[in-house]
Amino acid sequence: MFKRRKPALPTPDQALPGRAQSMPVAGDNVVTGHPMVGPFPEHLEVVMVGMGCFWGAERVLWKLEGVWTTAVGYAAGHTPNATYEEVCSGMTGHNEVVLVVFDPSVLPFDDLLRVFWESHDPTQGMRQGMDQGTQYRSGVYVYSEAHRAAADASRDTYQGRLTAARLGSITTEILDAPTLYYAEDYHQQYLHKNPTGYCGIGGTGVGCPIGSGA
Secondary structure: OOOOOOOOOOOOOOOOOOOOOOOOOOOEOOOOOOEOOOOOOOOOEEEEEEEOOHHHHHHHHHOOOOEEEEEEEEEOOOOOOOOHHHHHOOOOOOEEEEEEEEOOOOOOHHHHHHHHHHOOOOOOOOEEOOEEOHHHOEEEEEOOHHHHHHHHHHHHHHHHHHHHOOOOOOOOEEEEOOOOEEOOHHHOOHHHHOOOOOOOOOOOOOOOOOOOOO
16 A cells, blocks of 8 residues: 655745746725735734635634734745645645734734634644645744744643643744735635635634643
């Protein structure tokens, strides 16, 4: 029986070349009614997260009180302005991510992190449920030192509980926010436009194996 090769990130030299032209982006998020591209109002904060399939991850996040807008795209790889097909090839290094713009007076960042950890399994490496590939890895991509410190502390708290429960190690990457390449328009708010569409995130009980005890 043949074993499936474990997904691995390409080096910059191996990655697809991409292109100079960026993806056209619709003006507004069709759920929130707010723009998906900045600049955003000054009282808001921004983070990007990877939680597996970005369709379901975006739906989880746009439902939160205090989220002003969301958008999906590709980040943390090497290929500029990659297409969905290129990302799925595993040869861009990009992750499927959700841009989250939120009001911290309504939704504190620590509460947003709790939803992040508990809406997917951050111990699975280059996969999430049945979805396998480098684009399905867990990630938090921050725009400030305060968010970086909070994300690191939150990860350590969850890891402590996983360890105490004799469960797995968190594989989530926590990085300064790289360039976001917006995904094609049909991916934006996909599960709102296609209510019968399927995604394993936010609909099948996939979540951090320690549950909601944090």
